[in-house]
Amino acid sequence: MTRKKKPLPLLENITITDCAAEGKALARIDDLVVFVPFCVPGDVVDIQLRKKKHSYAEGEVVRFVKKSDVRQEAMCQHFGICGGCKWQTLPYHEQIKMKQKQVSDQLRRIGKIEIPEITPILGSKHAREYRNKLEFGCSNKRWRTWEEMKETALAEPNKPEGAIGFHITGAFDKILPIENCHLMHPLNNEIRNSIRDFAYATGMTFYDLRQQHGLLRGIMIRNSNTGEWMVMVQFHFEEQDDEQRAMTLMQHIAETFPQVTSLLWVDNQKCNDTFNDLNLNLFKGNDHIFELMENLKFKVGAKSFYQTNTEQAYELYKVARNFAFADTDDGKPLVYDLYTGTGTIANFVAHHARKVIGIEYVPEAIEDAKVNSEINGINNTLFYAGDMKDILNEDFINEHGKPDIIITDPPRAGMHPDVVETIIKAQPKVIVYVSCNPATQARDLQLLDNDYYVTDVQPVDMFPHTPHVENVVRLVRRHR
Numbered sequence: 001m002t003r004k005k006k007p008l009p010l011l012e013n014i015t016i017t018d019c020a021a022e023g024k025a026l027a028r029i030d031d032l033v034v035f036v037p038f039c040v041p042g043d044v045v046d047i048q049l050r051k052k053k054h055s056y057a058e059g060e061v062v063r064f065v066k067k068s069d070v071r072q073e074a075m076c077q078h079f080g081i082c083g084g085c086k087w088q089t090l091p092y093h094e095q096i097k098m099k100q101k102q103v104s105d106q107l108r109r110i111g112k113i114e115i116p117e118i119t120p121i122l123g124s125k126h127a128r129e130y131r132n133k134l135e136f137g138c139s140n141k142r143w144r145t146w147e148e149m150k151e152t153a154l155a156e157p158n159k160p161e162g163a164i165g166f167h168i169t170g171a172f173d174k175i176l177p178i179e180n181c182h183l184m185h186p187l188n189n190e191i192r193n194s195i196r197d198f199a200y201a202t203g204m205t206f207y208d209l210r211q212q213h214g215l216l217r218g219i220m221i222r223n224s225n226t227g228e229w230m231v232m233v234q235f236h237f238e239e240q241d242d243e244q245r246a247m248t249l250m251q252h253i254a255e256t257f258p259q260v261t262s263l264l265w266v267d268n269q270k271c272n273d274t275f276n277d278l279n280l281n282l283f284k285g286n287d288h289i290f291e292l293m294e295n296l297k298f299k300v301g302a303k304s305f306y307q308t309n310t311e312q313a314y315e316l317y318k319v320a321r322n323f324a325f326a327d328t329d330d331g332k333p334l335v336y337d338l339y340t341g342t343g344t345i346a347n348f349v350a351h352h353a354r355k356v357i358g359i360e361y362v363p364e365a366i367e368d369a370k371v372n373s374e375i376n377g378i379n380n381t382l383f384y385a386g387d388m389k390d391i392l393n394e395d396f397i398n399e400h401g402k403p404d405i406i407i408t409d410p411p412r413a414g415m416h417p418d419v420v421e422t423i424i425k426a427q428p429k430v431i432v433y434v435s436c437n438p439a440t441q442a443r444d445l446q447l448l449d450n451d452y453y454v455t456d457v458q459p460v461d462m463f464p465h466t467p468h469v470e471n472v473v474r475l476v477r478r479h480r
Helices: 092-109 146-155 187-202 242-256 310-324 344-352 363-375 394-400 417-426 438-448
Strands: 010-015 025-029 032-036 044-052 056-066 133-139 163-168 171-177 216-223 229-235 260-267 281-285 288-293 296-301 334-338 355-360 381-385 405-408 430-435 452-460 470-477
Touching: 010 025, 010 056, 032 044, 092 438, 092 452, 092 470, 133 171, 163 187, 187 216, 187 229, 187 242, 229 242, 229 288, 242 260, 242 281, 260 288, 288 310, 296 344, 296 363, 310 344, 310 405, 310 430, 310 452, 310 470, 334 344, 344 355, 344 363, 344 381, 355 363, 363 381, 394 417, 405 417, 417 438, 430 438, 438 452, 438 470
Parallel strands: 032 056, 229 260, 334 355, 334 405, 355 381, 405 430
Antiparallel strands: 010 044, 025 032, 044 056, 133 163, 133 216, 163 171, 216 229, 260 281, 288 296, 430 470, 452 470
8 A cells, every 4th residue: 555645735924035046036944945936035925845855845836925025027928937037027136146146155165165256247238138049949739828728728729739939848849839038139029920820821730749740840040240130940841742831931931031141941850859960951141140249250150159148248258358368478378268169269369369279079160160260360279179078188288288278168067077187287377267057167166276276256147037147267376
């Protein structure tokens, strides 16, 4: 006989005291920390616990007893369902306070090393329409709230189920239809909704993620500070006339949106929506757009990585450059740029250096990096593709020289311990560590602490209304 689990309690009149990781808020009840979504400090709520461990619990709000004085109305009709912008109810000036605190807490609590006073965070100039890229999934199963399901069953039983929007956490085959996203220029919404309406009007099938069939599969939209727009549509061809039907949609986009200077498509027969290993087809215009940063021009293709907040990327890279070259009175240094991506940082700092050597895992990104050097007449960069821990070794350093400065911008997981060890052996005078995850950055700083000390910390907010924050740390080699 199986024992029934004891139902978890309802906690009443609980005051939310702080913000936590992943955009959740927290409350403390005696020694128990309770995490809840979609709250702000000062809210007084009733919480139904859904999960309980020894020292923490997770729950959801079932009633607002009193709403916080700092709370604001969410700007988006999809808030609370989409899951992308968890902090819309927290005013932006409060958001960046929380991000500053997050960086400080994680560096000190996880890193357990001596940290200087952290410079005030650089907030984003724009808290809306700041993204230059969004990707949308397509599905024949749209996500509906209970209210929508009731209304549709009564009023519109034959309403189209196809949806274009964002995946719902915990329901991989369902898409939340997005009517209006405030994170990108409004033309993004016009293009996406026009594609949806055209698909409805022409009877185009939407992709079934479980059964792996259906024509319309995904959309990527990019724009740039040069005024260019890119649209890339993913299809899944099955029927004999599928390609012809797909091309009528591409023609519709081309005719309706002359702003689109790069219009591409791909037939994706894989089980996942990634297209980096697929050949893209150009329908109209160029296969790329350009971004400008200072006096540099960067070529951005459909597969290229480029920071999604263009204005803040410039602020971030200026911090990295200032940290790197703060003490270079003895001539132009040799710089290693680890996890270089498409070489944006490498090319951005090149005129301050004798040479910049960039290393990146993705071969296509390295080809972009080389092109970007060529476009800008930069001839003192070298780029190598491969796994960082395999390429950056003693032989590589002996061949190219010991770096004076290392700039590293790893993925969220941080640096592999072998890479940290190689950096220490290389003995650069200065390390500039750019991170999108201060928690893993703190772990790596601890590994570097015997040989390097932190002189400067500068958080930069790239993603308003989300809990994500970038952080730049400058380290200097200890004198033995």
